Amino acid sequence: MQQTTKAGGSRRIGERVMAAINRDPLTAPHRTRNDALLAVAWAVPATAMALLGDKGLRPDALGWTLLLAGHVPLVWRRRHPLPVLLAVMVCIAPYHALDNNHAAPIFATMVVLYTVAATGTVRRTLLVGATVLGVTLLLNTLTNPDGTMEILRISGWVVAFLFCGIDVRYYRQYVAAIVDRAVRAERTREEEARRRVAEERLRIARDLHDLLAHSITLIGVQTSVAAHVLAADPERLDRAAVAKALDDIAETCRTARGELRTTLDLLREQGVAGEGRGPLPGLDGVPDLVAAARLAGARVETAVRVRQAPPAVGAAAYRIVQEALTNVVRHAGPEPAVRVELSEERGALRVSVIDEGVCPGGANPEGADDAPGYGLVGMRERARSVGGTLDAGPRDEGGFQVTAVLPVGTVETAGTAETVGTVGTDRERDR
Structure with a gap:
């Protein structure tokens, strides 16, 4: 001891x-x-x-x-x-x-x-x-x-103490340099952590905006349809149409709840799988967006000529199409004609959403009567997050166009161009 x-x-x-x-x-x-x-x-x-x-x-x-x-x-x-x-x-x-x-x-x-x-x-x-x-x-x-030895002794002591001081000085400089590098490294790690937190917050804000804006817009349109059916002719009430509109609202709510739970789980960094938790949709989710837009009254025509893309690029493309279709439903007037195209061009995924809106400015969210939102900003940020670009603006012949180019490198495509779905009018959909 x-x-x-x-x-x-x-x-x-x-x-x-x-x-x-x-x-x-x-x-x-x-x-x-x-x-x-x-x-x-x-x-x-x-x-x-x-x-x-x-x-x-x-x-x-x-x-x-x-x-x-x-x-x-x-x-x-x-x-x-x-x-x-x-x-x-x-x-x-x-x-x-x-x-x-x-x-x-x-x-x-x-x-x-x-x-x-x-x-x-x-x-x-x-x-x-x-x-x-x-x-x-x-x-x-x-x-x-006559003291030669005394001279040597004195000289030796002087030189020894001087070199001892020089050695200590260099050692202190060495220790200070190590400490300075450690401090800079720690500061760099803190800045990197803050940058990652800021990027994560921005990503979550974009996800919430895209999810809620899209879902709420669809719910609003479907609710308007149900209200119109109820108020049009009470004596000849089309119960099937009302029931279908309410079912569509319920399905939209369930989908929104699942995506919202996924986003919140990622925010909380939970490691357990929960209901509705899973990977964010990519190109395989585009048909669901098209189907939802058609339920809201849009006449959507699609042309998809790419089979797959990297997950990050696919998620960015999905969100861009989602926001563009949401703007079409909100701002392009009743039953707007829309064309959604996804194709590969020179190692890049090209996403194009073109509408023929009857309102001035087409599906331009910044030209609407309500307060400007973050739709266009969010779409540009998503394109930049994967190294791509996005252009959006009204067309000379009317309507609005959103075009994004997202680099993907080598992407496996079908041997020939494949059209996932092409529907021009409600009549063609019925057939």
């Missing part, structure tokens, strides 16, 4: 030491207080060395003053390393020139040299080191001309 406690204490001490090394000395907390304590801590062994050393080199009053004064600037060594170095040299150089104990001020000198190297550039460090060595060698030559 005691060994575990000692190991944990050693780890914490090591972590604190590494944190102090990694920390930028110019932004470290409590740096002035810590440097003041450091100055006192170095002054104590310096005093002890001066007292316990050679009695012939023991400092006098001036020597003690210079020795202790040389430790005072260490309090501001991180904020102003060069002025502190100059102040220390101003005190220590006369101290050595008076031939006092030369080992006592070594701690203060080396600490300030390390600080200059750890906080400055390599060029500045080398210039400072050369200057300090020059002054030191000059003083040693004047006070101890």
Whole structure:
């Protein structure tokens, strides 16, 4: 147990030491207080060395003053390393020139040299080191001309502390670069997450708009049909027509409920399959859209010359056709003639919905009496989401046209053009 406690204490001490090394000395907390304590801590062994050393080199009053004064600037060594170095040299150089104990001020000198190297550039460090060595060698030559070993020892200590400071500086830069890259990576991940959330919200908004606008429009038309049958001739009430209109409304509600449940399940990210949950419709759902539009009174003619497409492209095409047919039913007048074409052209799925609406502007939602919606905007966004384009606008001969080109790459098609369904009038549908 005691060994575990000692190991944990050693780890914490090591972590604190590494944190102090990694920390930028110019932004470290409590740096002035810590440097003041450091100055006192170095002054104590310096005093002890001066007292316990050679009695012939023991400092006098001036020597003690210079020795202790040389430790005072260490309090501001991180904020102003060069002025502190100059102040220390101003005190220590006369101290050595008076031939006092030369080992006592070594701690203060080396600490300030390390600080200059750890906080400055390599060029500045080398210039400072050369200057300090020059002054030191000059003083040693004047006070101890025969001390060759002393010269080498002093030079070695100076060079060692300078290179130690340079090494720590580069290590701090390396750690800062790693931290900066980690911060940028985290910021990038957060931005990517926000972008994905925004895209998902936009996609859900489009799905809800397409689903609700289409379903509500069909329900409104079918309800109008039922109301017209009831009010036209009460004495000769066509119960079968009313029942069929109500059945169509119920079927539209069931379909809308299933698609709405699918969208909400995706929003909640539920992993279990529920009623009505399944893949969003693609090209195989276009006949259902056509059938719903015909029930609402539109005379729809279809020409589908593509068998399949990638799921994303198929879903985009389905939604574009759905929104276009919804606009036709809402804005193109009674029993409008519509042509829906889907074909493959040069590696792209071409979707075209053309109506011959009798109202000004055809099936243009922005030309309607009610407030402008998001139909055209949603269709363009769906086309762009798969790398395609969409054009929509009134036709010179009347009506409205929506054309989308959605790239699909290689799509398997039938050997010959296949028309899924072609119906021009109600009479032809009856046959």
